[in-house]
Amino acid sequence: MKVYCLSSDAAKPCFVISFRGLMIMLDCGLSAQSVLSFLPLPPVPSARLAALPSYSPPHINDPLLEGELKECCGRVFVDSLPEFCPPLEQVVDFAQLDAILISNYTCMMALPFVTEGTGFKGQVYATEPTLQIGRFYLEELSEWLREAGGGAGGGAGGARRWKELLHLLPAPLSQAARPRAWRRLYSAQVLAKALARVRVVGYDERVELFGALEASPVSSGFCLGSANWVLRSPHEKIAYVSGSSTLTTHPRPINQVRAPAHPASSTRYVPHAPRPIKQVRAPRTPPINQVRALRTPPHQPGTCPAHPAPSTRYVTHAHHAPRPINQVRAPRTPPHQPGTCPAHPAPSTRYVPRAPRPINQVRAPAHPAPSTRYVTHAHHAPRPINQVRAPRTPPHQPGTCLHAHHAPSPHQPGTCPAHPAPSTRYVPRAPRPINQVRASTLTTHPRPINQAALRGADLLLLAGLTQTPAHNPDNMLGDLCVHAGVTLRGGGAVLLPVYPSGVLYDLLECLSMHLDTAGLSQIPLYVISPVADASLAYSNILAEWVSTAKQARVYVPEEPFPHAALARAGRLRHAARLHDHSFSEHFRTPCVVFCGHPSLRFGAAVHLLELWAANPAHAVIFTEPDFPYLEALAPFQPLAMKAFHCPIDTSLNYSQCNKLVRELRPRALAVPEQYAPPRGAAGAGGAGAGARACVTADVPVLALRRGGVAAVAARRTLARAAAAPALLPALRPRAPLTAELHVRDNVLTLLPPPAPLQPSAEPDYDLGPPNVDALVRCLAAEGLGAARVEASPAGAVLHLPRHDALLHVERAHTHVFCEPRGRPALRRALRAAARRDPAPL
Amino acid sequence: MPDIKITPLGAGQDVGRSCILLSMGGKNIMLDCGMHMGYNDERRFPDFSYIVPEGPITSQIDCVIISHFHLDHCGALPYMSEMIGYTGPIYMTHPTKAIAPILLEDMRKVAVERKGESNFFTSQMIKDCIKKVTAVTLHQSVMVDNDLEIKAYYAGHVLGAAMFWIRVGSQSVVYTGDYNMTPDRHLGAAWIDKCRPDLLISESTYATTIRDSKRCRERDFLKKVHECVEKGGKVLIPVFALGRAQELCILLETYWERMNLKYPVYFALGLTEKANNYYKMFITWTNQKIRKTFVQRNMFDFKHIKPFDKTYIDNPGAMVVFATPGMLHAGLSLNIFKKWAPYEQNMVIMPGFCVQGTVGHKILNGAKKVEFENRQVVEVKMAVEYMSFSAHADAKGIMQLIQYCEPKNVLLVHGEAQKMEFLKEKIEQEFKINCYMPANGETCTINTPTKVPIDISLRLLKAESVRYNAQPPDPKRRRVIHGILCVKDNRMSLLDIDEVCEEIGISRHVIRFTSTVRFDDSGPAVKTAEKLKTLLEEKLQGWSITISDGNISVESVLIKVEGEDDSTKNIYVSWTNQDEDLGSYILGLLQAMVE
């Protein structure tokens, strides 16, 4: 068995395994990191981008390079249609692939690159949500790139020369990984053809692959329809785990037990979709500060004698408690102006590692300036840095209109006749007082996990771990809600660059709940995507793929997600494009806008960012983990708008992953090299201080790198066959069996042997020494004459004087010394003796 | 245990209620647990005492499988689980799990509140029962226990209707429930792969019918409705809340729209909206067309069809009313029928099958007077029309399904004996397989020759393949394999002799032959050996030939050269019995070299 690795991006994997004569591709991820090297493509022309100065390397005068590069705030970008990094082509001939198994919709974007125009003749398998949501992702992408003709700065769209001169370009562009392998996105037609190849499968369905293997998708708990694949033959098993989530490894929260009826009203992160990978529930350890959470009544910071200095106290806790601090930090009190609260005087310069920090300065991520660190008070909403420095931002109204030329008139919500008072029709189902919400602790999926399907594999292939291992999704969601609340209250708009599905559904649910409890229920939520309507509608018909809690709603029948209700109430609006008339008519700020693309290189987000970048009242909050947010923001610098990084990646982190591997007990483990222990690391888990996190296991770990191949020793010694009914009478245990072997489509069948069978076709089963008397008789019968028998210490020696042959018969072996011509008769005699008196097995 | 035993407790040569016991491989499975609408006494439920006269039933049944939400398939389930005390696993699809409790509750209300029956399950019992249900998705392979596996296929009869494939060991059965082989306005056609079950248990409601084309039926239906309302008549269409009702609503809605008709159409059911909600949320179970367009347009938001109020019954003028239940055995549809039946301008259209004992069944059989329990007699002057809108497979569809899944035996249920007989003959003739049709309480035993799984040693297979490929190609040549059969942990494997010895921990008796060749070659013996090695390497390409201490070895063949430097050498060639071919070949080579 061999494993080929075709992708260098472990979160967008692509493997091929050759196994039992089949070539099977596991996932088909498209790495989009490459688009960050390009200038954004605004949906409507941007004067700023068009006016960016051209760049050419010093002392180089290359006319071919002309117009390909632009500079923005010291960074160089390619002014062309963005390109992507598809799986490696040379290692495996795609025409030889027998099947492609997709684990989830984030890992199938390269499908057209593999299946179209390559001679691919195989079959693609994915679950229904994977196909549908994957289609949304792909269609959205291809729609945006189709709309944009060429580069934003006027470039023609086919910039190539820069790739030749890479070594002359400044970093980070010069470090672009293999730009010559980058490809433009496929057309909509090619996309449609590729998707038409997908055969839809359900969880736990057994898909037979050419009689040689059985493949089953099993729930992985990561997103709607996400699956791990189990490949099985009667004697081997391979488990492919990609994009899995085991949120049950957290301690069980107390109020989850107490008030399970309101799971949705808090901002805890409850992944919607995933049917949890079933797993043994973690022991119910009460959260450490549960007592404190209960005994802390809502109070004004600083007014309670019991908590004279809540600031230091909570910060200390945050350092020690295993629990994330967002629930501690959560605003039990309305956020107040920095510096105005006596209880929380001035932000200190102590470093709290988790405090989200907005970035609005061009700053290389590798060199964080220590002077800009600050403490976020537990009761405070984290403040963006520029506000800390200049707390007295003059009050202003944010630009409220999408079209800059419309000359928006700032107004307070409700005071403008064109934008009537926010509707109060939306009544949240079960709004809980804010402090009660905040008392809620870290949540996890309450259902126990059962990984049975993945257990005991000969090979466990692992990919798609979290891309932001340092960020706990729960905390990030809490942060996000706080940032959004503060921004909105300050009159600013919130931009969330997201994909058109996935965490978006949860964000809509959680954020709307949070805004309700924060008294911001008049704030409109917008979802802008060419596939917004389909994605939102579709999520509500996937009852069979959502968690038990969501499923229960369908039986009522209510939609599993509340966004349909939000839309009916007018709270949520969605549109294909920003400039759709019916949409821009209703658009008003402050608001929350969800739109793509998370890379900020194309899609509506580019336009909104251009529009809002100069205004510090607005905020952009990054939730998708696929792109480093500083890189994403680079072409929009200088940026006055606040930026927050709250990545929500529910995939396994390293410790969850290691726990999973221990429980699954594979015989061998294969992981992308990024996950593997550093070379030379002593033994399993030999991580010293400062060592990077990695996957460790007490079984052999194969590290896979792009373009590499790893061989996995096969253990198989048996093949499964079926004995036909007519053969049943001949089946006697511990007895020789002769049967006709019928092979068709890799299926073996045993039938009664064809008659007449030649006796010589039967092999010898000489298990024990021949009976000496019988042997003597048989030798005589073969015309070899009378044998002289002598006893020997180990048995007997037979001498045939006429043929000058000697037979040493001993317990373990019989040794025959003879002339070549006498041998056939001797063999016959030996065989006859063995048959006449067979040794018992 | 190669037998499969089937005992219908219902649906054996009748259509009243489905409940079939299946035993195979030591497992007992109940297929559907329906109630009979035509009875008001204990005959309405299956005779559970057949399974176990006394004592707990759970130990006798490994699982219950419900094919769809119609009450003649699931109506007795709360009775079984809450009153008889079955606590084992129950399986059905998600839509069935969602919708069945609503229909059960509907029926319970009719039975208890209107007819005042006692000894009936309660609302709470329905809820408790449904809680015990495990919902399955299409094609999901569900292991009920280590040996029993089930898998659902799309049946297209109503929303969520499924056929079930059931396997124990190497035996398998497909139970169709009710199914439909032609896609209709909201559902797709039943589908199954070539799973070659030992037995197919098929419904046979329309065993002798070859229905006219779908379009004709629809046109006929619309024409009749239109003609009636045009003359000022009232049209009553008794339906079940979910299923045909939605299809007919879509049909009328589009017709009303196209013809610009103004006659009121009512759907007399508080549940309408809720019912349609189920369709919306389980839209993945409807047909391709509805699934594709659901984002733009919801097929189940009706413009022309309004909710019905009881006071409308006596309204003058034309109207069309959909009312439940579908067989006119109780409830609102029966009330409306009683009021409208005596007038000949009115019409009742029965869009589905009616079981014996129901008013629907009576009037379809031409009854001109219907007598009720309270001695009320209603004259039936209204037109009575029957439209086979029940989505069952017709004879052609049943034959098609048999063709799809290639069963080794067929057993017919859920049909009338006479019609079954006809179809049975047809199946036996056309497919040359046995067809059975047991009556209720009658056990049918089907002997299924089973294949036994055997693991074959790869070493044996490889050796066979080498032998086979070494021979000149001959398509008629049989491939033959020899080995020793071993049984371990109830699994059989065919191993080669060395593997067996290893397996049972004995060392094998080895027969070795040694012959001597004399060779005149001066020089040291080691030199001679080198020479021989070169010769062998030339002749035996692809074999691994090693030499150490002057001893050459190829597989088990050993060659040893002995003799003084300047004299004749003795070459000993020795090999084990298994390597006879190779050994004698090498010996022959050396002999030829010497001569």
Ligand SMILES: [Zn+2]
């Ligand atoms: Zn039915």
